[in-house]
Amino acid sequence: MSSCDLCVVRNRAICAALHPVELEALNTIGRTRRLEAGESLMWEGEDSVLVANVIDGVLKLSTNTEDGREQIVGVVYPSDFIGRPFGGTTGHGVTALTDATVCVFARRDFDAFARQHPALEHRLLERTLGELDRTRRWMLLLGRKSASEKLASFLLEMVERLGPKGCAAHAGPGGSGPLVDLPFSRQQIADVLGLTIETVSRQFTRLKNEGIIDLPSRREVRVVDLDALTAEAG
Known part of the structure; x- marks a missing residue:
């Protein structure tokens, strides 16, 4: 069986929208990577070259202020999608808070695959809108509560x-x-x-x-x- 067959977040991740044959094709362009707590996967301001599904563990999204302090701007959990598809630069660093496992894709390979599979693009849009809602709730949390x-x-x-x-x-x-x-x-x-x-x-x-x-x-x-x-x- 492929790693997609064994994935514990398969039914909740963005790839849940794909059929078995499509999953098999997606599996050929992805690889599993294990991160130790404190290890970074992406760096703020760098070209977006990777995207990933979180399989296990918790990671933080962070940015640095002008005076050099780190500000945690978000947290991602199992089944969450991280990275910026379709170009651009990475807006924040991504670092493992715990030991973690991620399914990593080269961003260009993932972009090409997504364009050929509208169901995956639709799932990405749903995830983006959900993240926007969470960001708005977070703004309320930090600003008013x-x-x-x-x-x-x-x-x-x-x-x-x-x-x-x-x-x-x-x-x-x-x-x-x-x-x-x-x-x-x-x-x-x-x-x-x-x-x-x-x-x-x-x-x-x-x-x-x-x-x-x-x-x-x-x-x-x-x-x-x-x-x-x-x-x-x-």
């Missing part, structure tokens, strides 16, 4: 994106809510949300003290009361 609302919204997204489909969340002991392994440090969460690490730590402690979440470890969050967390997110 309080610190508590920001962290609650962030945790809800982790539950949604790293839930059973992402194979990174599971029920806690006794069937208590989903247990999520966060791919972020406290400092990275603060950077993503535009907060200080002290504020993030205080909000985690408050949510735990109020019985909304539990914190088995620094990188694990168990959602005890999903309705309360949703209300907290505003």
